[in-house]
Amino acid sequence: MxxxxxxxxxxxxxxxxxxxxxxxxxxxxxxxxxxxxxxxxxxxxxxxxxxxxxxxxxxxxxxxxxxxxxxxxxxxxxxxxxxxxxxxxxxxxxxxxxxxxxxxxxxxxxxxxxxxxxxxxxxxxxxxxxxxxxxxxxxxxxxxxxxxxxxxxxxxxxxxxxxxxxxxxxxxxxxxxxxxxxxxxxxxxxxxxxxxxxxxxxxxxxxxxxxxxxxxxxxxxxxxxxxxxxxxxxxxxxxxxxxxxxxxxxKTQIGDISTSSVSTEEFDLIDLKFINKHNCKIDRVESNSDVTASMHFRVHKELRNPTFGLGIHTPDFLYLATQNTENIKHYGTILPGEYVLRCKIIRFPFLPGIYSLRAGVTDGEAVRTVFYAENLFHFQVIPKAGGILTTSARDGFVTLDVDWSLDDIQACKLKEGR
The missing domain is CATH 3.40.50.300 (P-loop containing nucleotide triphosphate hydrolases)
Structure with a gap:
């Protein structure tokens, strides 16, 4: 009733x-x-x-x-x-x-x-x-x-x-x-x-x-x-x-930020996007698949030992991950001109949802920020083709690469006794 x-x-x-x-x-x-x-x-x-x-x-x-x-x-x-x-x-x-x-x-x-x-x-x-x-x-x-x-x-x-x-x-x-x-x-x-x-x-x-x-x-x-x-x-x-x-x-409400709003005296961000293996721009990424972030930029003044950083956050600015080139790649001196920096992400770990990219550049010699901006590129993570969205895939933001094992304690004791 x-x-x-x-x-x-x-x-x-x-x-x-x-x-x-x-x-x-x-x-x-x-x-x-x-x-x-x-x-x-x-x-x-x-x-x-x-x-x-x-x-x-x-x-x-x-x-x-x-x-x-x-x-x-x-x-x-x-x-x-x-x-x-x-x-x-x-x-x-x-x-x-x-x-x-x-x-x-x-x-x-x-x-x-x-x-x-x-x-x-x-x-x-x-x-x-x-x-x-x-x-x-x-x-x-x-x-x-x-x-x-x-x-x-x-x-x-x-x-x-x-x-x-x-x-x-x-x-x-x-x-x-x-x-x-x-x-x-x-x-x-x-x-x-x-x-x-x-x-x-x-x-x-x-x-x-x-x-x-x-x-x-x-x-x-x-x-x-x-x-x-x-x-x-x-x-x-x-x-x-x-x-x-x-x-x-x-996705319909937000679009890529205009490049005019992400420029400094020394640095212009021309484009930031995800690309697939065919070098085509994509805004949908399969969870646990490889994807490459591509940053097209222009340098106006010489940069010495710069560090490039890339981060991922939710639409409400919860920071989820950050990676930079410090102690990984050393680029020495970058002269004025246009460049494309690519960062390949292996087995993209995030679960289905909407996310955004942020990026930053620092000058290693002067230890100062040359450029930083958030909400630069919005993308959607979707389940891997043929995959099933399990209960665990709804609880959190990332997948864990794990290996499970189950041991019978009694059997182990008998084995050790022999």
């Missing part, structure tokens, strides 16, 4: 600014007289959405910004009503949609715990019983009798998360709240979520832009796209579809 049922749900909003009372009355008067008025087109945040969730299921809801994720959660939490269709929820809901939004600045942390607990439906007796645990989890023992307006934003969200996750509920609705506070507190939030999911068996709806996190915590995933359900099934399948669509979107 489903604990949540969503049947043909559509949620529409009117685009444009809100109208004044005067404008509204004037438009009604024009309608009565048979005159036409300029109608603002409706926007469908959700469009005929259908799904059901069984008790104890953990469902991740993913999609790009504006796909309808938060709108859906607000309907399930009864914060908003659908324009059409029905939403049926059986059981008590604890919504973690806007952590700390209900905190009152002039009240102390203690007073806010009781106030928010009452808003979330926690009996006063239960709040008293859980009070010390709420304060301890939020790490606010010294400040609990201080007005909230004197808290930092991190302190406020820690208190809000601690209160919300203390609710005894059947369904937990979580919207981008596992990234609150500093790294240590984020770890605590994640551990608490795992406890609610794996040990307490809560029904959980989880929205996060951290897709790997959704894949790890969820037993099922729903992909929303422009207000519609694009996919519903196993997390690894749905998340892979999301990554594939995201990769294509990134």
């Amino acid at each position: 489903p604990i949540i049922e969503v049947n043909h749900v559509t949620k529409e909003y009117q685009l444009g600014q809100l109208q004044s009372m005067k404008t509204t009355l004037f438009n009604k008067w024009r309608r009565l007289r048979g005159h036409s008025i300029d109608e603002r087109p409706p926007f469908k945040a959700l469009d005929d959405v259908n799904f059901s969730i069984e008790q104890g299921e953990v469902v991740g809801i993913i999609g790009h910004n504006g796909a309808g994720k938060s709108t859906l959660l607000k309907l399930l939490a009864n914060i908003s009503k659908p324009s059409s269709g029905t939403v049926q929820v059986k059981g008590k809901i604890a919504p973690l949609i806007e952590v700390g939004a209900g905190l009152v600045g002039d009240l102390t942390g203690r007073e806010n715990i009781y106030l928010n607990g009452a808003i979330l439906g926690i009996p006063k007796v239960e709040i008293r019983r859980k009070f010390d645990d709420i304060v301890a989890f939020a790490e606010l023992e010294e400040f609990i009798d201080t007005p909230i307006k004197r808290y930092s934003s991190g302190m406020q969200v820690r208190l809000g998360f601690s209160i919300a996750t203390s609710v005894e509920s059947d369904i937990l609705i979580v919207d981008e709240v596992l990234a609150v506070g500093d790294l240590a507190f984020q770890r605590k939030c994640f551990d608490r979520m795992e406890d609610l999911i794996k040990r307490q068996g809560k029904t959980v709806l989880l929205v996060s832009h951290n897709i790997r996190q959704v894949e790890r915590l969820s037993g099922r995933a729903i992909l929303l796209d422009h207000g519609q359900v694009a996919a519903d099934g196993l997390p690894e399948v749905v998340c892979d579809l999301f990554f594939a669509r995201s990769d294509e979107k990134i």
Whole structure:
């Protein structure tokens, strides 16, 4: 028996600014007289959405910004009503949609715990019983009798998360709240979520832009796209579809940087690209295959003992690898002119996804940077032809070249005994 049922749900909003009372009355008067008025087109945040969730299921809801994720959660939490269709929820809901939004600045942390607990439906007796645990989890023992307006934003969200996750509920609705506070507190939030999911068996709806996190915590995933359900099934399948669509979107949004923006008085980067064995430019690289990076540049002033560097980073600038010619290749003096530097990468180790190249040049004699730039060339890594994208190929950025062995300890002991 489903604990949540969503049947043909559509949620529409009117685009444009809100109208004044005067404008509204004037438009009604024009309608009565048979005159036409300029109608603002409706926007469908959700469009005929259908799904059901069984008790104890953990469902991740993913999609790009504006796909309808938060709108859906607000309907399930009864914060908003659908324009059409029905939403049926059986059981008590604890919504973690806007952590700390209900905190009152002039009240102390203690007073806010009781106030928010009452808003979330926690009996006063239960709040008293859980009070010390709420304060301890939020790490606010010294400040609990201080007005909230004197808290930092991190302190406020820690208190809000601690209160919300203390609710005894059947369904937990979580919207981008596992990234609150500093790294240590984020770890605590994640551990608490795992406890609610794996040990307490809560029904959980989880929205996060951290897709790997959704894949790890969820037993099922729903992909929303422009207000519609694009996919519903196993997390690894749905998340892979999301990554594939995201990769294509990134490729259409970003292009190679113009050479005019990557020049210095001494150095012009004319081109940076990947080439295949036929010397043709490619922007798709098979994982674990050989590929060559080619840097075409112009030198305006003499460089003595230069070092060339090449690096790879994600679109959000997470540095993944760096390699340079120092202690590997010595080029002595490079005179003014045009050159092409090639760097062959053996068994390119990165897993499928979108990546970018960065490059730099230093003058060895003066020990100074002649040129450095990031986001110079964007490329996509794809699975090797005929290869299968295994579970391990989704967990991380690189493949490991390993050799496994299994020994029977008892057999080894018998062999040594002989």
